[in-house]
Amino acid sequence: MDISARNRETSDSHPRIRVGIGGWTFEPWRGNFYPAGLAHSKELQYASRQLTAIEVNGTYYSSFKPPTFAKWRDETPEGFSFSLKANRFATHRRVLAEAGDSIARFVESGISELKNKLGPIVWQFMPTKVFEPGDFEAFLALLPQQVDGLQLRHALDVRHPSFATPGFVALARRYGCVPVYTDSDQFPAIADAGADFAYLRLMRSQADVPTGYTVDAIAQWAQGVRTWTSGEWPRDVFVYFINGAKERAPAGAMELLRQLGLRT
Numbered sequence: 001m002d003i004s005a006r007n008r009e010t011s012d013s014h015p016r017i018r019v020g021i022g023g024w025t026f027e028p029w030r031g032n033f034y035p036a037g038l039a040h041s042k043e044l045q046y047a048s049r050q051l052t053a054i055e056v057n058g059t060y061y062s063s064f065k066p067p068t069f070a071k072w073r074d075e076t077p078e079g080f081s082f083s084l085k086a087n088r089f090a091t092h093r094r095v096l097a098e099a100g101d102s103i104a105r106f107v108e109s110g111i112s113e114l115k116n117k118l119g120p121i122v123w124q125f126m127p128t129k130v131f132e133p134g135d136f137e138a139f140l141a142l143l144p145q146q147v148d149g150l151q152l153r154h155a156l157d158v159r160h161p162s163f164a165t166p167g168f169v170a171l172a173r174r175y176g177c178v179p180v181y182t183d184s185d186q187f188p189a190i191a192d193a194g195a196d197f198a199y200l201r202l203m204r205s206q207a208d209v210p211t212g213y214t215v216d217a218i219a220q221w222a223q224g225v226r227t228w229t230s231g232e233w234p235r236d237v238f239v240y241f242i243n244g245a246k247e248r249a250p251a252g253a254m255e256l257l258r259q260l261g262l263r264t
Helices: 003-010 040-047 066-075 100-107 111-117 133-140 166-174 215-228 246-259
Strands: 017-022 053-056 081-085 118-124 154-157 177-179 181-183 197-202 236-241
Touching (some): 017 246, 040 066, 053 236, 081 236, 118 197, 133 166, 215 236, 215 246, 236 246
Parallel strands (some): 053 081, 181 197, 197 236
């Protein structure tokens, strides 16, 4: 039995929907999303009560200590999720099979302090990284399934068109990993209808639309989310409004939550 099949057998019968943005520190959000005068130290606390998830970009560039992850956990409400972008030292290399030390260093850095607020780990690859099946499988075999007793989920943000092949999708599924579905003009949009969960990054926000995407466009994404979380095998969905006109991201995320009935 492959890892993906085991994950299906143990998945929660009550799927979670998490919708959010990338990070919580962005100057244009001050006085736009954040109330005027809100202390910067209170921004995570505020954002986590308007949204249900945040994708952390800082972990891609820097290392953090266990107390930092514990602080994020304690500042956010129950049911909130953090997706963490894995450190780039693990993915920005010519030979992925040699990434074992970097993978272990990131996974063992204290991310388990997030406890049940830890969402998927996102492994983001360079746009120039071509799909080489043997080397990529060696990388996937290095990804741990748990840390400190906490089950891990892995999302693969691949950006070269060579990954848009059934071979990559099948390989990812064999190791219990999920392709990131990217709504972008620059990167391939790769979906796996049989994946253990869905991970969407919406990157086409427009500055002249108050919610980034039109209300009708968001309604289409909402229907897609409902499809994933219903039916014979309901699954968790993580959706992030990220990039594009970033100043509109919080409004887009809140509108999607509203249409899904998860926000008044």
